[in-house]
Amino acid sequence: MPGRRVRGNDSGDEEFEIHVDETPPTKRVRRNKYVGEEAADNQEDGDDVESAPEETENEDDDDEDIDAEEEVILPTTQSSQHSKIAEAGTIESIELFDFMCHAHFKIELGPNLNFVVGMNGSGKSAVLTAITVCLGGKAAASGRGTSVKSLVRDGASQATIIIVMRNKGEDAFLPKQYGDRIIVERKFKLDGSGSYALKSSGGTRYGSRKEDLDQLCDHFGLQIDNPMNILSQDFAREFLAQSTPTTLYALFMKGIDMSQLEADHNLLNEQIATTTTILETREAGVAALKEQVDAAEKMFATTESARKTNEELDAIKDEMAWAQVVEAEEARDAYNSEIAEYEEKLRRAEEKVGKGEIKLEEIRSQMIALRARCSEIEGVELQPIRDRKAAILKEVNAGKEELLRLASDNRDLMDQIKRAKRDVIQCQKAVDDEREAQATNAAGRRVQHLEEQKRTIETNLASVRALGDSIAAEAEEIARNRERKEHALADASRRAASLKEDTFKMQAHINQQKEAQKDGVRAYPDGMQKLLDGIERNKWVHKPIGPFGMTMKLKYREWADIVENYFGRNLNSFYVKTYKDKMQLQNLMRSVNCSSTIVFSTDDSPFRVDEPDPKYLTILRAIEWSNESVKRRLLISHSVGNQLLIKDRREADDLMNGRSKPAHAHCAYAISADNPRKGFRIGGGAAGSSSSSPVDQWNGQFRLTTLSSAMIEQEKQRLKRMEAEFMEAEDVSRTLRRELNDLTKQLADCESQRKGNVRKISRAEAELRKIAEQLDEVDVLDDGKLSGLLENLAVSEQAQITLDNSYQALSEERAELDRAQLERKLLLTAADKELKELEGKLAGLTPQLDELADQMSQLEAHTDHYRNQVPKYRKSLEDSQARQKEQDIEVRNITRMASQMCARVEVTKSRAQLNQLLNTKTRVLQRLQKDFDGQSVAEIASELDRAKTAYKNATSDIKELQELVDMLTECLDQRITERERFRKQICLRVRYNFQQHLSNRSYKGRIRFDHKAQQLIMKVSPTKESAEAAALLAKGSELSASKGKRGRNAAGGNNKGLSGGEKSFTTICLLLSMWDAMNCPIRALDEFDVFMDAVNRTVALSMITKSTNESADKQFILITPQDMQGVKEDKYTKIMMLHDPRTMRNRLTASA
Incomplete structure (x- = not known):
């Protein structure tokens, strides 16, 4: 089985090399990305690598150790499985505004491998430059300029870069604050100024300093200034074409942060040497x-002879030390009584504040109850009486109409009575004529004589009765006239008295306004000027403000009476901010005999009030306020922002009692149509209800406005008219009084005539009864004619009697109607009296409200005083406690110092x-x-x-x-050992990954790390098979021969025999191996294939795609001007094509 050997040197100058078999491995070795966490697996047959024949002497020192490391690391170095795609620390999109050649450009990046493709001049390199500049790197590091101002597009004054970074998963940066995405924005101008902004996915800015961006980069491990992470175009060309072993070694060490670690260790070693030198000296x-x-x-x-004395001195000094401790303890204990005193004061002050707040709440409840009572009187008690009065008035008017009807019926009935009397007279004459004809004998003459007497008496009786009826009718008419005159006289007398009072008031008002023109203070109570002078002379913590009326000015003169009545004596009040000023002002008021309400409050903060719609005039809006404190107090106590001023009463009634009552309107005031100085208060009850009360004219001097000379002249003319009306009313009263006296005399005469007439009727009726008895004694023959005439006479007399009875019934009905009308007038008078009583009761509640307001103001001042004292007492208590604590600390310090001298001794003497x-x-x-x-x-x-x-x-x-x-x-020894071990593992990892990447082209190669010379040396030998494969791919015999020749020439490992494409491919293999040893989540390379031929580029692309996809938790950005045929997009790989921005702008201009 072919073997593999790895040689190294732990002395700091180890050199490693790997020889790779010409046959690629049939099975890849699993790899874990975390160094130091590898697990040992069994060595596969296809993983063995032959030792290179060119081994140097220093590679033979530690073969066994290096092989042991190889056994642990290499089997776990590669993995065919994809790691999890990174959810945080990678770039999601880049957006540029006026940056380099781009006016506006945006690109969306995938989480793993990204190819940015475009022709020269399309602005590809601007993407990497934007990443470098936006994430805190220097412009010089991008190779595109010496400062950021050189990166602003020509013709623009400012450039903007916006980078959106993913921020999900366990590695997210402040996820509760930024969310799933972090927006990094950098702006810079031609003058070199600029700014950073870190925003959440919702656009909320959370950072604007470079330190905030550095914290973000540190969290994600972004090393923007590390050239191995982001290789710009110039650096990439240099790296691919001209990198020396020394340069490669320096870049490698910087990429894995080993340079900084070594520098830290060197600094620690220097400190140890310095400390050792100091130690030898000491x-x-x-x-x-x-x-x-x-x-x-x-x-x-x-x-020895003096030691005893010295010991005695020491004993004395010890006792003196503890004597100081005793004195300090006594001083500390003295603070206890002071602390107890302040605790008691604080307790009493807090108790008074608590009781004051309870009392204030009671007063507020009473005020609410009184206001509710006022509303109840207006809405519940007054309104039914007003309704009853209206009903009575309606009945009185109906009675008047009925009386007029009866008067008309009376005239018609009198005409009928007159006609009936004429008929009786005619019938009586016929009877008399007939009787005269029949008077032929003595009986007849006797009857005739009796009949004549009877007729005479009856005629006289009829006359007397007619006279009685006339007297009764005349007396009744006189009584009615007298009653009318009495009512008219009462009305005239009241009107005259009212006019007289109004005249006096008007005269006094004119005189007061003349005085007010000269001196506005005269509108206030006596002694006000002395009080103001005293305020000016005395010294105050805060000068009192007042009287309130002098800080206010009414804009509209027609509302003067209503507004003055609304505020009343509160316009004479003064406002103070401290309890001391309040007591001083009270004493001053007593000394000048001028008493006014004092409003005391320490709270002078702005007070917000809900006002009605601005289209409505309110008392607040009708007044110009020169002092905000006065305005605030009256807003609180009088709700001036919620009182409407509406001239027309009907409009005010409809507005306040309808369903469209304005929001935040408590009530409305309207001006009387009869007297512009009087008015009405209309309360806002429930929908459909009505509640109003009169507002009298203001009897005092106006404090919120003064009359001009022209207005005073108008008042004088009005006074003259009032005086003329008063004289006219007096004349009417005198005339009515004379007429009433005359009617009284006439009524007495009628009564006397009636009594005499009754006596006459009684005598006549007695005489008729006597004649009737005499006629009964005489029997006179009657041929029937006289009987018929007598019968006619009886019918006529009966008709007259019927008419008289009707007249009597009509008179009785009229008398009953007069009685009912009189009762209605009495009810109307009673209703008026009840109204006045309730209105008086309502007016009587206002002083109670004012008194409660004064009590509330006084109590607020009292409570605020103690509320202000509470923090003072608490501060004094804390100061005493702090001094006690300091004294206690001093006692402990002195005790500690005394204890250092000796144990505590009994103090028997003073210091x-x-x-x-x-x-x-x-x-x-x-x-x-x-x-x-x-x-x-x-x-x-x-x-x-x-x-x-x-x-x-x-x-x-x-x-x-x-x-x-x-x-x-x-x-330091442990750290150096760990550093050397870590460096070995990284170097082994890079070497192994390098040979794995070379095997994709069937190359043989090795990497040697010379740590002593600080060099990274590559040796690559393309094999014959690789050259033939390249020839087949290139489809050209000449290229195949050239490659085969180079393969044969390079078999000895001479890198100089490699072509440009082979060098670029080899360097890419090295870069990928070095990237795998780095932990930055973002890697970028500009024009990685600039020196590659088609064959090497195809293999390199496949290798890059496969390698980067296996490192799915990293983001790769590769830039190339060539096409990407043969590379397919998937969830790991994304290809973006860029066009020349200038061409795009020209096209847009042409299409426009």
């Missing part, structure tokens, strides 16, 4: 220190006493020191201590340095 000085100790001990032995005793003993010792050549016992003892300490320290230092040197030497 050892020479130890003997001198030992002599000094011996001499000091001899001197100290002669001081002063001990100091006095120390001085006494010191003087005694000084007298004894004269016997020691001017040296004191303490000095001699101290000298001995110093000598012993120096000797001890020197001995300890030497021991520690020796241990350090031994440890470093042992560590």
